Amino acid sequence: MNVFIVHAHPERRSLNGALTDIAVDTLTGAGHQVRVSDLYAMRWKSAVDADDFGAAASSPLDVVHDSGRAFETRALTADVLAEQEKLRWADTVILQFPLWWYTMPAILKGWVDRVFSYGFGYGVGEHDETRYGDRFGEGALEGKRAMLSVTVGGPGSHYSDRGINGPMDDLLYPIQHGILYHPGMEVLPPFVLYRAGRLSAEAFADAAEQWKERLLTLEDTDPVPYRSQNGGDYEIPAVRLREGLESPGRSGFGLHVRG
Amino acid sequence: MNVFIVHAHPERRSLNGALTDIAVDTLTGAGHQVRVSDLYAMRWKSAVDADDFGAAASSPLDVVHDSGRAFETRALTADVLAEQEKLRWADTVILQFPLWWYTMPAILKGWVDRVFSYGFGYGVGEHDETRYGDRFGEGALEGKRAMLSVTVGGPGSHYSDRGINGPMDDLLYPIQHGILYHPGMEVLPPFVLYRAGRLSAEAFADAAEQWKERLLTLEDTDPVPYRSQNGGDYEIPAVRLREGLESPGRSGFGLHVRG
Numbered sequence: 001m002n003v004f005i006v007h008a009h010p011e012r013r014s015l016n017g018a019l020t021d022i023a024v025d026t027l028t029g030a031g032h033q034v035r036v037s038d039l040y041a042m043r044w045k046s047a048v049d050a051d052d053f054g055a056a057a058s059s060p061l062d063v064v065h066d067s068g069r070a071f072e073t074r075a076l077t078a079d080v081l082a083e084q085e086k087l088r089w090a091d092t093v094i095l096q097f098p099l100w101w102y103t104m105p106a107i108l109k110g111w112v113d114r115v116f117s118y119g120f121g122y123g124v125g126e127h128d129e130t131r132y133g134d135r136f137g138e139g140a141l142e143g144k145r146a147m148l149s150v151t152v153g154g155p156g157s158h159y160s161d162r163g164i165n166g167p168m169d170d171l172l173y174p175i176q177h178g179i180l181y182h183p184g185m186e187v188l189p190p191f192v193l194y195r196a197g198r199l200s201a202e203a204f205a206d207a208a209e210q211w212k213e214r215l216l217t218l219e220d221t222d223p224v225p226y227r228s229q230n231g232g233d234y235e236i237p238a239v240r241l242r243e244g245l246e247s248p249g250r251s252g253f254g255l256h257v258r259g
Numbered sequence: 260m261n262v263f264i265v266h267a268h269p270e271r272r273s274l275n276g277a278l279t280d281i282a283v284d285t286l287t288g289a290g291h292q293v294r295v296s297d298l299y300a301m302r303w304k305s306a307v308d309a310d311d312f313g314a315a316a317s318s319p320l321d322v323v324h325d326s327g328r329a330f331e332t333r334a335l336t337a338d339v340l341a342e343q344e345k346l347r348w349a350d351t352v353i354l355q356f357p358l359w360w361y362t363m364p365a366i367l368k369g370w371v372d373r374v375f376s377y378g379f380g381y382g383v384g385e386h387d388e389t390r391y392g393d394r395f396g397e398g399a400l401e402g403k404r405a406m407l408s409v410t411v412g413g414p415g416s417h418y419s420d421r422g423i424n425g426p427m428d429d430l431l432y433p434i435q436h437g438i439l440y441h442p443g444m445e446v447l448p449p450f451v452l453y454r455a456g457r458l459s460a461e462a463f464a465d466a467a468e469q470w471k472e473r474l475l476t477l478e479d480t481d482p483v484p485y486r487s488q489n490g491g492d493y494e495i496p497a498v499r500l501r502e503g504l505e506s507p508g509r510s511g512f513g514l515h516v517r518g
Contacts, residue, residue, distance in 0.1 A: 010308040011320035046305040046365040049269040059471060061270035062458060063357075064412065102433035103362060106305040106369030113365050126471075136423060155321065157497035164395060164488060164498045166512040174361035174430055197323060229423060238416035239423045252511055253425045 003027050004090035005036045008097040008108035015151050015196050020096050022208055026215045035086055039107045068118035083115040092218050094145040101164025102171050112179055121183050132237050135182050137228030142184030151196035173253040177226055186223035225258040262286050263349035267356040267367035272409050274455050279355050281440040281467055282292045285474045294345055298366045305369025327377035342374040349475050352405040361430050371438055380442050391496050394441050396487030401443030410455035432512040436485055445482035
C-alpha cells in the first residue's frame with residue numbers, strides 16, 4: 001500500500017512530529033511505501049494568488065475558473081503538481097496536524113486551497129439541473145482512503161456531545177466530508193489525542209500503541225458511512241437529503257452519515 | 260464607532276472587494292471611523308513559526324507557551340502587534356472572505372493563528388478545576404461586536420437544514436463561536452451571499468442594498484445569543500452544558516445558543 005502523510009507542525013521535535021515518525025516507521029516496517037510532505041520544512045506557500053495559475057491567470061483574477069484552466073493546461077506551479085501526483089500515487093492519505101482554533105493550521109488549509117484545484121479537488125463531472133458534479137463519493141480521488149490524526153490541547157469533555165466546543169465529529173465534518181470525501185476518498189474515523197500538551201510518558205506510550213494499531217489496520221477499518229451524493233439519497237440540484245431517510249433524532253451534519 | 264475590516268481575497272476587483280468598498284463608503288459616510296487590513300495587499304504571513312516569538316521562542320518550539328511569553332514581553336512581531344492594536348481600537352470587527360473548502364481562506368486562518376496569541380485570543384484568566392479561563396463571553400475583546408461577511412459559490416439549498424454541506428450556521432460555528440466569541444466578542448448574524456460567481460447586475464444591486472442596511476444597523480442588531488461559559492450554564496471544568504437547559508430537539512453546536 002502507498003501511504004501519503006501530510007504533516008503540518010512547525011516543530012519536528014513535537015508530539016505531531018513523533019506521531020509522524022511512528023507512522024513512517026510502523027508502515028515502512030509493515031512493508032508499505034510511505035511519502036511525507038512536511039509542509040513547514042517545504043516552506044509551503046499558503047495563499048492562493050495569480051502566481052498559482054501562470055499563463056492561465058486572468059485579470060481580474062477569477063480563482064475558480066483560472067484554477068480550472070491552469071489544471072487543464074498543466075499551468076499550475078511545480079509544488080502543486082507534485083502534491084497532486086503524490087495524491088494520485090497514494091492508496092491512503094493521512095493528515096497529521098494540531099487543532100488550532102477548531103480546525104487545521106493555516107499552512108495545511110493553504111495546502112488544500114492550492115492543491116485541490118478546480119478539475120481535481122472540485123469541479124469534476126457535469127454540473128447541471130440533473131447532476132451536480134462527481135463529488136461526495138465520486139471524483140478524482142475515488143477509491144482511496146483518508147484519515148485525520150489530530151492533537152488537541154483541551155480535554156475530551158470540551159469536545160463531547162454537550163461540550164462547549166461542539167462534538168469533535170462535527171468540528172471535523174467540514175474537513176472529513178467537505179475536503180476528503182468531496183473528491184471521492186473514503187474517510188476512516190479520526191485518531192484524536194486530547195490534552196496533547198500534558199501527556200505523561202505513560203500516556204504517550206499508550207497513545208503510541210493505539211496509533212500503531214490504527215496504522216496497522218488502515219486497510220481493514222470501516223470508513224465513516226457518508227452518503228454518496230449521486231446514489232439516490234439527495235434531491236438534485238438542491239442536493240438536500242430526501243425526507244425520511246435519516247435515523248430518528250439525526251440533524252445537521254449527522255444527516256449525511258448513514259444508519 | 261470604530262470599525263475594523265479584515266479583508267481576505269486575492270483580487271481587489273472582485274465581489275469581496277466590492278463588499279469591502281461598500282462597507283468603507285457606507286460606514287465612513289455615516290460618520291464612523293474605519294480601518295481595513297487587506298491581507299493579500301499586506302502580504303500577510305500565514306504560518307505560525309519560531310520567528311513569531313522572537314526572544315521568547317524556545318527550542319524545541321512550544322507554540323502555546325512561547326506565544327504567551329512573547330505576548331507578555333512584547334516580543335511578538337510588529338505585524339501581529341499592529342493587528343492586536345487594531346482589534347483593541349475597534350468597536351466592531353468585520354471579517355470579509357470567500358468560503359473556500361467550507362471555511363476561511365488560509366491567509367485569514369493565518370491571521371487568526373498568529374494574531375490571537377496566548378494571553379490575548381486565548382489563555383486569559385485562571386484555568387483550574389473551578390474556572391476554565393475568561394472565554395466564551397469574556398476575555399480581551401469583551402464588549403466588542405463582530406460579524407462575518409461571506410461569499411459562497413454554491414446555492415443556499417446546499418447549505419440549508421438538509422443540504423449536503425451542512426447548515427451554514429453549523430459551518431460558521433467554529434469561526435463565530437470558536438474564534439470570535441471565544442475572546443469575548445458578541446457575534447452578529449452573518450451576511451452570506453450565495454452563488455457569488457453568478458450574480459446578475461440586478462442581484463448584485465439587491466445584495467449591495469442589503470449589505471448597506473446591515474452596515475447601518477450594526478449597533479442595533481441583536482447578536483447570536485451564545486451562552487456565556489461562566490454564567491452558570493456549564494459544568495466546570497468539563498465545560499459541558501448542564502442537562503435540561505436546551506430547547507427540545509437542539510443538539511450539537513445548537514446547544515450553545517440560548518432559546
